[in-house]
Amino acid sequence: MRIGTSSFNDSQLNAMARLCGQIAAGQGAISTGKSRVSASDDPAAAARSADLARTQANNTRYASGLDLAEQRLGIADKSLEGMTNQLIRLKELALQSSSETASPADHHIFLTEALQIQKVMVSLGNAQDAGGAYLFAGARSAAPAFAQDATTGAVTYQGLGEGVPVAVGASASIRTTDSAPALFGNVAGAGGRSVFAVVQDFITALQAPEPAPGDTAAIAARRTAFSTAVDGVGAATDRIAAGRADIGARLNRVDSERSRLTAEGEGLTQARSTLDDADYAATIISLQRASTILQATQRSFSQLSSLSLFNEIHG
């Protein structure tokens, strides 16, 4: 076949332009570290990568959820630990109160301390997370869970309902708050009364006027009240211990969910890197090959184009 001079030049030019394009693409991949400039360079990989990116974004959200859960459960646990310590002291006071050797003056001292313990219990019951939400107030987390009347000292629960669970996976969530009824209510061994009612009962017993010496009925009633308080405070301690065990189990779950997220995150990062990142070895080799071919094409073109029969025709 006869090759026109002009079309020979054109086809050589096109071939060199194509090689330059390949080299530019390879250079782009190396300098950006990305295997694709746009999704259309590999639509299937881009779609999978976008899918993985969505999962990664979700996991970032779940990781913050786990942080929040850990923070809330940790604060609740500390708060319950504080309550346990207060109740242990209160039980000692109840035991000492019920002792026959306890004098009215002792009872007065015990009352002062018991009132102090009640205040501490209320303040522990009004624990807040870092965002200011009251942990034991259920859905009414904007206001303190407990209020104490300044004059009577009566403690009332102001919360309502249950708090919201925190999503930590596509279909997994962790309950991060417990309402006061769920945590402090219905103490088994204290007639279904709440922890705060048990404390109040002991205080009421201490506040009762000292029975006159020899009023055996009143003395017996008082002793019964103190021994009920000893049992009640013990049962309340158990109730809170049960709550702490439940919170501890959820903290463990936070840890295991976090390990799962971390492992999954590594897998996702790896998978995205495989999809998105330039394969340096392969890119450099293909770049090398393209530039070698380009050089060869340029040399051979300059030699071939200088070949013309006209050069050989001499006068």
Add this chain to the structure above:
Amino acid sequence: MSDLIGIAASGVRGYRAALDAVGENVANASTTGYARRTVALVGVDPGNGGPFARPGVTGLGVDVAGLKRAHDGFLAADARGAQADNARLSAQTTWLGQIETTLAAGGQDIGAGLSAFYNAAKGLAAEPGSAVARGQFLSAADSVASRFRAAGASLVRTAAAITKEVATGVGTVNGLTTQIATLNAHLRRTQPDSASSASLADERDRVLDELARSVAIDVSEGDRGVVTVRLGDRFGATLVDGGGAAQLSASGDSVLVGRARADVSAQIGGGTLGGALAGARRLTTTEAALDGIANDFATTINAAHATGVDLAGAPGGALFATQTAIIAASPANIGAATVTASVADGGTLAPGGYALRYDGASAAWTLAHADGSNPVSGTGTLTLDGLTVGLAGAPADADNFTLSPAAGAAGLSIRITDPNKVAAADPWIAGPGLANAGTGTIAVTTDSSATGLPPGTAFRVHMIDVANFEVLDPASGSTLAAAQPYTAGASIVGAGFRFTLGGAPAAGDTFDISVSAGAGGDSGAVDRLIATRGAPVGTATLEDRWAATTNAVSTALSDVRSAANAATNALDTANAARDGVTGVSLDTEATDLVRFQQAYQASAKVIQTARDVFNQLLQIGG
């Protein structure tokens, strides 16, 4: 002997012409559209058998039969077809690339925005009372709305650019077909096989090639090289025939032909014009998909949001506005007025848009439809068709603005800006009292039609005994509903709500029901909003529909790019095949040059020999 001189002279003339042709070929070796020319030399018939036949005598030399253009109609058509394919695919690559870039938005795409929005909603669900979580939720909502708007506006700009390209392409085609019609007319008047006919044919082929870059054509050549050009294939609309050129016109993204303005868009399959039309089709599909996602997103989110109440207990309403009026200030404005616009839910805006003008004499603004109808005048705030325009600053006389309605992706905007107004909570919350000794539970659901109890904001269910309960007012203790038997799981009608009791409540246990206003810890509405993420809207979830939309564009672009690579190769091959026939090879010309030069010299030598022979004869006579 004079015959010999005549024969040799004809040789000199013939080879002179052949050498001229070689010179012409060499000179035009790089001229676009130039077809190699050769001189056809034929031996002159001595007239054997005729009245002047002189048997036994050889011919009368050589004659120049004409100038032949090296041309192969089939290969030329092939090359034009490849040209049209290549130009179409290259144009399509450009347009699809623009659409893809718009959708990718440098990684800030709508898909990532949607995921971020749903994840911010999850953050809000975890901390419904937190000002930070509410702020983040609104910021994510604003971000996804602005991404929709940006993509929508960008697609509208690309659509405008394509429409412009179609108009330009039609203009180019008209210019070229007019040239071809003129060349047809010249060719009809020109002597065939002459240098001027070859030049005209070269020019005609060059223009046809150029036309093929704009649109795929079918060319049939008639007498004297007059061509008939049709759109697409031999059944297509006629663009050029012996009678002249038919003018194309553009109407939006449609191409019409002739005075009858018949729509021939479907026949335009190749060239930059075909590429632009293919780009326009893809753009229309993408815009429709994007608008569909934007509308469905706004509808589902607004529906979920409307079921909730904000921090103060007010009903949620719409989170997103689905219509926007885009404000454009006239460049001639000299005042410092600022204009804001908002569109009420369900407002029907005039498709033509609105004009807003300030009149200095009456010191009032006038808002009207673009055609001047339905005017309303005043200051501060003007309302027309549900469009509310806020006016501030110091306007100057005759300052004016235009407001164009935008819906779909381009019209999506956030309606709520105060984080406290985000309706995350259910209207009602309920729970057991702290002093409850039983295991009873309560669940409350919103039912705006429920009127079983007198209206109120707080109710207390009190267990008279394990089998009966009453409803009290928690503040006063007065009875709101008399004793009724307890049935676990029965739905009981309240006031704006229904509630269900369950478990084993003890006598004296209480359950409180209250409006959620101020509670800050309920996420009922935002939970429903999050649930819409996994529920298909139409064919798939919104995020998946977005992924499918972008993937469709990327896949189409990738396919077009591969096809474009193949088309470039096909074009190279077709061009090489055509140039093998029509192109000038300098080596061939050099060979011809030597050959014709030798023949020319030989013919000259023959003349000299004839003269010598004649002289010899004269000497014999003398």
